[in-house]
Amino acid sequence: MTGRLTAVNLGTVTEAEWAGDASGRSGIDKRPVDGPVAVRFTGVAGDFIGERAHHGGPDQAVYAYAEEDAGWWAAELGRSLPPGAFGENLSTYAVDVTGAVIGERWAVGTALLEVTKPRTPCTTFAGFWGVPDLIKRFTARAAPGAYLRVLREGELGAGDPVQVVDRPAHGVSVGYVFRATTLEPELLPALLDVPELPEPIREKVRRRLGVAPA
Structure with missing residues (x-):
């Protein structure tokens, strides 16, 4: 079955004590929008990003999460988790x-x-859901969703197919990177052989392994 988008979601401005940036504002509360949406190298047009020190930027321009994983969490928590949750x-x-x-x-x-x-879970995420131990539970579940960079600007919308047009041979997945950098540090060495991994992560891996920069 060909994958597809079920929704495109844009962040609204949320002011709360748990919000991550100094102003107490967050863009974690994203809502589905109708019609095609422009995607730029810097992110999705119209999306609000609060704490730019940790969110946004070319390597985190777009964030994707699977409906199937959202369904698991909805059953786990006994609550509805609509697109953008x-x-x-x-x-x-x-x-x-x-x-x-x-x-x-x-x-x-x-x-x-x-x-x-x-994606690495944060206190803002836990505050948004009102689940104090969410970081621990989200880490244990190890279905973090994926950040993406934009190689070609364009437009996309709900219902559009998601076609994998290229897949590197190294085989290191989103889930592997997440497990390596959280609960399974024995997996870290393989990350040094992934040139597409953002350099800040590669640098952290080198530091943890005591490996000099190449």
């Missing part, structure tokens, strides 16, 4: 987001996206 720009169906290989390229609408890294 994970702070994702793209809600997907029949796309193996956790198994996506770092550097894998997706053609969606007229845009071309490249998988870069997993």
Whole structure:
């Protein structure tokens, strides 16, 4: 089955004590929008990003989360989790987001996206859901969703197919990177052989392994 977008979601401005930036504002509360949406190198047009020190930027321009994983969490928590509940720009169906290989390229609408890294849960996410131990539970579940960079600007919308047009041979997936950098440090060495992984992550891996820069 060909994967597809089920929703494109844009962040609204939320002011709360748990919001991450100094002004107490967050863009984690994202809502589905109608029609095609422009995707730029810097992110999805119209999306609000609060704490830019940790969110946004070319390597985190777009965030995707799988509808199937959202369904698991809805059952786990006994509550509805509509599109955008994970702070994702793209809600997907029949796309193996956790198994996506770092550097894998997706053609969606007229845009071309490249998988870069997993999402790391934060206190803002826990505050948004009102689940104090969410970081621990989200880490244990290890289905973090994927950040993507924009290689070709374009437009995309709900219902558009998600076509994997290129997949690097190294095989290191979003889920592998997440496990390596959280609960399974024995997996870290393989990350040094992934050129598409953002340099800040590669540098952290080198520091943890005591490896000098190449």
